[in-house]
Amino acid sequence: DSNPCMNGGVCRESGDSFVCDCPQLWTGDNCETYDVTDGICNSEPCMNGGTCVLVDSANFYCNCWAAYSGELCEHWVDLCQGQDCWGEGYCEARDDGFDCVCPDDFAGTTCNLASVCDSNPCMNGGVCRESGDSFVCDCPQLWTGDNCETYDVTDGICNSEPCMNGGTCVLVDSANFYCNCWAAYSGELCEHWVDLCQGQDCWGEGYCEARDDGFDCVCPDDFAGTTCNLGWLLICFDNVLFNGLTCRQDL
Structure with missing residues (x-):
C-alpha cells in the first residue's frame, strides 16, 4: 500500500517483504537507480558512425555526421553537390564536410585564392608548399x-667537428666548409702531420723541438737566436763593451 517501488516499478509481495519489478533502465531494490548501461542504445541503432542519445527509457535520437541524414543516419548526403571549387579544382566529400583539391596555382577552401606560393615568399632557396589558406617553407x-x-x-x-688536430672549421655556405690548420698540420681536414723540424739543424749547434704552431731551437749555453745562429762572443764583442761596460747574457 505504501508504493515502495519508484519510477514506475511494480511491487510484488515476497514472504514478509516485497520485490520491485523495475521498468527498463531502472534498477535497485526500489527502482531508484537510472542505469544507462542497459537500454535501447545498446543495440547501436544509429548507422554510418552516428551517435545514439537517450531521451528516456523508451526514446532516443541519433547525432549524425554532416554527410548523413535520416532518423538513423541511414541516408547519404552528397556534400559536394553544387560545390564546383571555383571552377578550378574538384571536390572530395568527407563524413564531416568536403575538400576542394586545387591545382598548383590556386589555393583556399574552395580554390578561390590564387596560389600563396606565386609570390615566392620563401627566401634563400626555400621551397614553398601550400597549407590550407597559407603556406609553409x-x-x-x-x-x-x-x-x-x-x-x-x-x-x-x-x-x-670535421677538422682534426685542433683545426678550426669555417663555414663557406650551407654545404661547404674549410679547415684552418695549425702550422704543423696539413690536408683538407688537417689530418697530416708536418715535421717543422725537417731540414732545420739549428745552425749545427742545438736541436729542434716541433710545436703545433712552429718550432723551437734549443741552443747550447754559448749560442742564441731563433736558430742558434748567434754566438755570445759575437754579441758581446769579446765580453767587453765601450766605456769599460761588461756584457751580460740576457736574452
Whole structure:
C-alpha cells in the first residue's frame, strides 16, 4: 500500500517483504537507480558512425555526421553537390564536410585564392608548399624562420667537428666548409702531420723541438737566436763593451 517501488516499478509481495519489478533502465531494490548501461542504445541503432542519445527509457535520437541524414543516419548526403571549387579544382566529400583539391596555382577552401606560393615568399632557396589558406617553407640546411630568412650557424656541417688536430672549421655556405690548420698540420681536414723540424739543424749547434704552431731551437749555453745562429762572443764583442761596460747574457 505504501508504493515502495519508484519510477514506475511494480511491487510484488515476497514472504514478509516485497520485490520491485523495475521498468527498463531502472534498477535497485526500489527502482531508484537510472542505469544507462542497459537500454535501447545498446543495440547501436544509429548507422554510418552516428551517435545514439537517450531521451528516456523508451526514446532516443541519433547525432549524425554532416554527410548523413535520416532518423538513423541511414541516408547519404552528397556534400559536394553544387560545390564546383571555383571552377578550378574538384571536390572530395568527407563524413564531416568536403575538400576542394586545387591545382598548383590556386589555393583556399574552395580554390578561390590564387596560389600563396606565386609570390615566392620563401627566401634563400626555400621551397614553398601550400597549407590550407597559407603556406609553409621547406628551408635548406642552416636557414630557419617562416620564410627561411634566418641563418642558423648553430646547426650545420661544422657541428660534427670535421677538422682534426685542433683545426678550426669555417663555414663557406650551407654545404661547404674549410679547415684552418695549425702550422704543423696539413690536408683538407688537417689530418697530416708536418715535421717543422725537417731540414732545420739549428745552425749545427742545438736541436729542434716541433710545436703545433712552429718550432723551437734549443741552443747550447754559448749560442742564441731563433736558430742558434748567434754566438755570445759575437754579441758581446769579446765580453767587453765601450766605456769599460761588461756584457751580460740576457736574452
